[in-house]
Amino acid sequence: MDYTEKKIKTINGYRGLIVDVDLDRIELPDGETALREVVTHPGGVGILAINDKNEAVCVRQYRYCFGEHLLEIPAGKLERGEDPLECAVRELSEETGITAGKIVPLGSMYPSPGFCSEVLHIYLATGLENGEAHPDAGEFLDIVHVPFAELVDKCMSGEIRDGKTVLAVLKAKIYLDAQSAN
Amino acid sequence: MDYTEKKIKTINGYRGLIVDVDLDRIELPDGETALREVVTHPGGVGILAINDKNEAVCVRQYRYCFGEHLLEIPAGKLERGEDPLECAVRELSEETGITAGKIVPLGSMYPSPGFCSEVLHIYLATGLENGEAHPDAGEFLDIVHVPFAELVDKCMSGEIRDGKTVLAVLKAKIYLDAQSAN
Numbered sequence: 001m002d003y004t005e006k007k008i009k010t011i012n013g014y015r016g017l018i019v020d021v022d023l024d025r026i027e028l029p030d031g032e033t034a035l036r037e038v039v040t041h042p043g044g045v046g047i048l049a050i051n052d053k054n055e056a057v058c059v060r061q062y063r064y065c066f067g068e069h070l071l072e073i074p075a076g077k078l079e080r081g082e083d084p085l086e087c088a089v090r091e092l093s094e095e096t097g098i099t100a101g102k103i104v105p106l107g108s109m110y111p112s113p114g115f116c117s118e119v120l121h122i123y124l125a126t127g128l129e130n131g132e133a134h135p136d137a138g139e140f141l142d143i144v145h146v147p148f149a150e151l152v153d154k155c156m157s158g159e160i161r162d163g164k165t166v167l168a169v170l171k172a173k174i175y176l177d178a179q180s181a182n
Numbered sequence: 183m184d185y186t187e188k189k190i191k192t193i194n195g196y197r198g199l200i201v202d203v204d205l206d207r208i209e210l211p212d213g214e215t216a217l218r219e220v221v222t223h224p225g226g227v228g229i230l231a232i233n234d235k236n237e238a239v240c241v242r243q244y245r246y247c248f249g250e251h252l253l254e255i256p257a258g259k260l261e262r263g264e265d266p267l268e269c270a271v272r273e274l275s276e277e278t279g280i281t282a283g284k285i286v287p288l289g290s291m292y293p294s295p296g297f298c299s300e301v302l303h304i305y306l307a308t309g310l311e312n313g314e315a316h317p318d319a320g321e322f323l324d325i326v327h328v329p330f331a332e333l334v335d336k337c338m339s340g341e342i343r344d345g346k347t348v349l350a351v352l353k354a355k356i357y358l359d360a361q362s363a364n
Contacts, residue, residue: 003244003251003322014196014203017219018297021196021203026246034320036246037199039221041297062185063295064208064218069185070295077296107340109348111293113245113252114259115200115223118294119343138216140185156356158289161301163345166291170352174338 003029005036018042018077041118045088046075046164048106048172049098049125056151056169057096057128061141071144071154072162073169075120084108084121092125094134096143101127106171111163122168124175148173185211187218200224200259223300227270228257228346230288230354231280231307238333238351239278239310243323253326253336254344255351257302266290266303274307276316278325283309288353293345304350306357330355 005026012023020040028034049057056073063070076091078084085103092098106122135141146154152173155166187208194205202222210216231239238255245252258273260266267285274280288304317323328336334355337348 001322001324004249005244005246012198014198016194016196016203017205017217019203019219019221021198021201023199024246028320029244029322032320035199037201038247039201039298041294044296062187062211063292064187064206065220065295065297065299066292067186070292072295075296105340107338108343109345110245110248110252110343111345112223112298112300113247113254113344114226114257115247116221116294116298117247120345138210138214140183140211142183152356156289156353158287161290161292162295163291163293163302163349167345167348167352170349170356171338174334174352174355 005029008033037115039116041116042078042080043119044075044077045084045091045121045123046073046168047088047092047123047125048073048168049092049096049100049128050148050172051128051145054148055145056148057098058144058146058151059095059141060144070162071146071160072165075164085123088121088123093131094136095141097131097133098125099129099131100125101129106168106175109164109167120164122164122171124168124172187211190215219297221298223298224260224262225301226257226259227266227273227303227305228255228350229270229274229305229307230255230350231274231278231282231310232330232354233310233327236330237327238330239280240326240328240333241277241323242326252344253342254347257346267305270303270305275313276318277323279313279315280307281311281313282307283311288350288357291346291349302346304346304353306350306354
């Protein structure tokens with residue numbers, strides 16, 4: 001069935017630093033009206049980088065939204081007009097200093113399609129060469145090497161809660177298990 | 183290392199229907215200041231329900247943020263003070279009419295910890311009994327039964343992009359594979 005909702009007009013909104021919000025009055029498929037609140041976000045990338053010792057290169061950083069330090073894969077926002085793969089190469093280099101010999105796309109995800117337009121592009125990087133990290137001003141993080149099997153366990157147990165990290169790690173596990181079975 | 187960021191003051195914001203936004207000036211660990219934009223969301227649940235034929239009960243609905251119909255697991259927002267498990271039981275019943283004999287937690291996820299406080303609690307439901315769906319007013323959806331192995335393939339290929347659906351399906355696959363190996 002076609003359940004397309006048609007915008008009638010925007011009745012409130014917010015123009016922010018990273019996100020914008022529009023509160024729209026819309027027409028439902030049955031002709032009734034309703035409100036939809038849409039957070040617009042530029043989107044970004046996440047990169048699971050696995051080294052020759054089968055360790056994932058993770059970053060531990062403070063997340064102000066939760067008041068917690070979280071262990072995550074390297075990630076960052078797309079700059080205007082930036083290609084997602086170029087963004088992945090840039091963010092991996094900035095946060096960890098690493099350049100990757102091989103980068104495979106693991107697909108894109110919509111973190112919160114009910115209210116937010118954010119799209120994250122996820123990559124698996126291997127054939128890593130170390131270099132000097134050069135984080136953005138105001139970006140503080142520790143680089144943590146985690147054996148890949150241990151990272152899978154941390155995702156399965158719920159210890160790691162960052163959505164893009166869990167998604168990347170579990171996709172990579174199933175992808176790499178299938179490769180090694182062939 | 184402790185990279186805690188301290189709030190100095192809120193300098194802009196938005197009070198919305200579902201989300202609020204605060205733009206805060208904060209103090210960084212090195213004493214410099216920066217801005218952090220935080221979207222506050224009530225959080226919610228996602229329920230992967232698998233029937234006796236090993237089919238997942240999915241919902242296909244229009245997502246206004248993307249202008250697309252998406253295939254997702256049943257899900258919904260927490261009401262104020264609501265227990266996540268009770269919310270999962272309620273949303274599964276409202277969207278599909280199903281009651282589950284067994285519900286196992288698959289952990290919680292932060293869809294976008296960089297800017298949004300949303301927490302999603304994910305469950306695996308089995309032992310399903312069918313009943314009458316009773317969606318909220320203004321909620322239009324089709325119920326679609328997808329063989330679980332096919333749903334895993336759709337998540338791995340990137341055809342399914344909804345983060346909570348991919349996370350729930352891949353966690354359940356690894357969890358169920360480990361159970362059947364024992």
